Structures are given as structure tokens and as C-alpha cells.
Amino acid sequence: MAGTTVKAPRLLSLDIFRGITIAAMILVNNPGNDHVYAPLEHSVWNGCTPTDLIFPSFLFMVGVAIVYAMQNKRATISHSKLILNAFRRMVMLILIAWGIQMFYHPDLAHLRFPGVLQRIAVVYFIATVIYVKTNQKTQDWLFGIFLVGYYIIMTFIPVPDGHAANLDPETNMGAWLDRLVFGTNHLWRSSKTWDPEGLLGTLPAIGTAIFGIRVGTWIKRTDRDETTKTVWLFVYGIVAVLLGMLIDLFFPINKALWTSSFVLYAGGLSTLGLTLCYWVVDVNKHNKLLWPFLVFGTNSIAAYILIDIWPGLINLIKVHHDGKVVKAMSYYNQVVFAPNFSPINASMFFALSLVIITWLIMYPLYRNKILIRV
Incomplete structure (x- = not known):
């Protein structure tokens, strides 16, 4: 990784939308207890x-x-240079993901090979190859092939271990493939028999990135005015959401399986979210109230890694509390939030505090225009 000077963002709304998403990720990934709003x-x-x-x-x-x-x-x-750079970045992101895992669970025999950052890395690389080497028509065809092909594989082809085609967590085709390729020791720790970021689900996940390529290409067009682009983006988003809901009738919306209906539904909502930011920020220049999200959005990889690491480092500190030795983050939660709020609100305010603390740590990078790149 290297520190470089931040250049003026080419699409400010994308950085703000990314920052909002990072903040939401921190919020939902760090509850203070088991009581969480639905x-x-x-x-x-x-x-x-x-x-x-x-x-x-x-x-x-x-x-x-x-x-x-x-x-x-x-x-x-x-093109070979662009693809090689994308491959290098994919490898670096995967190694970072594994490094974070080893920080918390230093056990190579049970290292989880798939994961969120790993899927982002692989999808980024494959989507880059697709964008660099194909035209828009081919990309549209690939989008359809990935979604329809995945539907056929998951709902019509019998699983080789003897199960009929199904969408159950442990017996579907994707779960079987992950056990075959990775073995049960290298899958999601909560299951060990299937993985929500497994191999087969990468196909429709690539479709999600192609969806983004389509939207990005439309926003970047110079032969349409901003109002026209905004209107059509809203139409694309709404149509995609409705199609996802329609397909949900026979191929359920499911994030863990990354079903084709989920690709359309989530892609449509992402389009609507980005379009709203685009209309407010890039078209009408109303970005004064939204600038705090740029702290996360312009340095998303750093923010992603930081929130995975700094609470763990703090937890290396042990504190005596109520006759027990507890980790520092637990002490912080028990002293500041648990006595003053209901369990569910204590959980939420604890998570919000981690969003704010991470923002404060990140702010000097933003203030000094330092961008951490992989």
C-alpha cells in the first residue's frame, strides 16, 4: 500500500454514497450485545x-x-498492463483479508478462504477484465448469462452428492462445491458446511458489478444532459427492483445465495441511492451537509481495514471490572452504554460510537489529502 495525494474526485456522489455505505457497514457489524434492531x-x-x-x-x-x-x-x-494491475490488486486485497483473519484467529489449518473482501477482490478483477476486453453489448449478454445460468444451476441441476437441486443452506450446489474445493476447515466459522461468500455465488456477484458498470457508463455519457441521465437512472433502478420482486416469486431474494432476484433487487436500490446522491451532489451541488461521508468514501479501503483492526488492538488491553478481567471494548460498553440505555439502544449507541471513533481516526487522512491505495 502507498500513500498518495488525493485528486479531485471525478464523481463526488460516488464517494459520498460509498462513505454512507461504509458508515452503515460499521454500524451493523459492531453491535454492543445480542439485542439488535431488526x-x-x-x-x-x-x-x-x-x-x-x-x-x-x-x-x-x-x-x-x-x-x-x-x-x-x-x-x-x-490492456495486459491494466489487467495485470487489477490482478495485483486482487491478490493484495485477498492477502489483507487473510491477514486480518490471522490477527484474530492465528490458525492456518482453519483459515477461511472465502470472505467479503475476498469476493470484492475477485469480482473487481473479473469485472475489470470484462470491461477492458468487451463492449457494452457483450457486457449486457454476460449479465443475462450469469443470472440465467446461475438460476438454472441452482434450481434444475441435481447436486452431485445425491441431493436434488435445492436452495437450502447446507445442501445446495454452491455449498457442495465449497466443501469440495475448500474443505470444511476453510469455510465460514459459523457453519463449516457452507459459505455465504462461496465460489458459485461469485457468478451472480459479478453480475452486480456489471450492473454498476452499466450505470457508471450511463452517468459518464457526454451526449445526454444531467436531467435526462438522472430520470433514466431512476427508471432503471425502479424497473430492476420490480424485476427482482417478480423473479422472487420463483427464485427467492436471498443475500447468502446471491440469487439472481437479489442481484436485480439490490442493484436497483443501489442505482436509486447513487442517483439520489448524483442529483443532490453532482447536479445541484448541495454537498455541504454530506461532506463528512467523504472521510470514509475517499479512503474506503483504509476505513474497511481500520474498523477490522483497531477494536481488536484495543481489546489487547485487559481491565478489572466488577471482580472480573474483561476486554477494554467490553469495559467501555458496560460502563458507558449498558447502565444508561435499554439493551437494544445500548447496542445501537455502542455501534454508533464506533462509527464516530473510526471517523475521527480517519479524518486526519482526509484533512491532509492522504489516500491509502492497494
């Missing part, structure tokens, strides 16, 4: 909560960012 939890299986929309928003924004980073470069720089 919108701040993932759906148990089928269905979709606001929390379920955070991860696909990142992949959607990966697609948008690829357009802004590479539209001009692919005409002037060797």
Missing part, C-alpha cells in the same frame, strides 16, 4: 433487510468505479 440484522435466509444491501452496494460501486478509472485508460494503455 433492520440492522441480516435476513435469516430468504428476504432482504437494509443490512443485506450493504455488501451488494460495494460490488455495484466497484463496477461504477471501474468505468471512471478505466474508460480513458483502456484506449491509451496496454
